[in-house]
């Protein structure tokens with residue numbers, strides 16, 4: 001296998017899509033931006049969408065509304081669509097960092113006792129090498145890392161990541177996102193589809209969220225084309241339900257995979273490493289309509305795994321994995337030793353389906 005996946009920077013994707021919208025054959029598409037969707041309301045025949053643009057309010061009627069307003073979807077709340085929620089007690093710290101040597105197109109993911117860290121190759125800028133850093137940090141440590149000065153930040157990063165990618169000499173603006181699993185209880189209603197993070201926001205450990213959303217989009221387009229061919233209304237619940245049924249298994253697998261991989265981290269290092277390797281192998285070899293592992297976690301060219309340090313285990317105590325209401329228990333046989341095989345079978349992963 002030449003690579004587990006490839007990195008595509010998001011702004012390139014955006015640019016390509018915008019350029020496509022400017023082609024003559026896309027003239028029927030009205031591109032309204034910037035604009036905010038203030039309200040979506042089911043009407044007697046069509047969906048009513050209220051838009052706000054530059055302080056001006058306008059209304060649109062639509063046979064079908066695809067709602068993709070992100071994981072914190074306010075529109076989802078306003079429509080009363082419930083969701084399952086599970087926190088990972090972690091934040092992702094995102095920043096661009098400059099190593100002192102070229103990255104050679106290699107992406108790294110390091111599985112540490114606090115969670116994974118990813119370093120993704122980006123294009124050089126102003127003569128400086130650039131990588132995208134995604135650093136998983138426990139909630140209680142994020143404020144300190146966000147506020148520490150750049151020099152101290154780089155020092156801590158170096159300590160945590162090691163020197164495989166060189167010495168870190170610069171860091172850009174830092175951003176932090178709380179990590180959680182969100183799954184909408186309803187993803188289709190007559191005239192409405194909930195898509196992307198608004199439907200399912202997952203832990204970024206396996207870099208699957210955006211890819212899952214794109215697969216959903218393609219599946220939806222296929223179902224709508226077929227509906228149009230059969231002269232069925234686009235907002236017909238049967239059509240939309242068929243789309244959702246088609247995607248359900250992919251969503252289950254992708255969410256389960258990300259969540260399970262994440263939960264391998266509280267276990268000691270040897271189990272964790274093999275668990276992760278096993279997970280990726282299963283993912284790749286699994287027979288299914290290939291929703292391709294899009295990129296090595298976070299989209300990377302080559303995935304290399306290494307661990308920084310082992311987790312200091314305390315006692316023979318029971319530990320609970322971090323699944324919130326879906327509990328399971330891990331028992332360490334002896335301090336510092338790995339799980340028994342049985343206890344690796346954590347059933348805490350999926351919300352009710």
Ligand SMILES: Cc1cc2nc3c(=O)[nH]c(=O)nc-3n(C[C@H](O)[C@H](O)[C@H](O)COP(=O)(O)OP(=O)(O)OC[C@H]3O[C@@H](n4cnc5c(N)ncnc54)[C@H](O)[C@@H]3O)c2cc1C
Nearest residue numbers: 036037069070071092196197204207208209210211298299
């Ligand atoms: C640290 C991190 C790394 C990740 N890496 C990867 C990766 O490598 N590969 C991968 O596949 N996925 C990755 N993901 C997941 C990926 O970022 C998300 O799955 C993806 O952004 C979801 O896209 P979305 O359009 O559904 O939501 P969002 O990206 O959240 O976009 C929602 C948009 O809707 C807009 N909006 C909100 N409300 C309104 C409104 N009322 N009216 C109009 N617009 C509105 C918002 O401004 C926003 O622009 C990562 C996530 C994180 C946190």
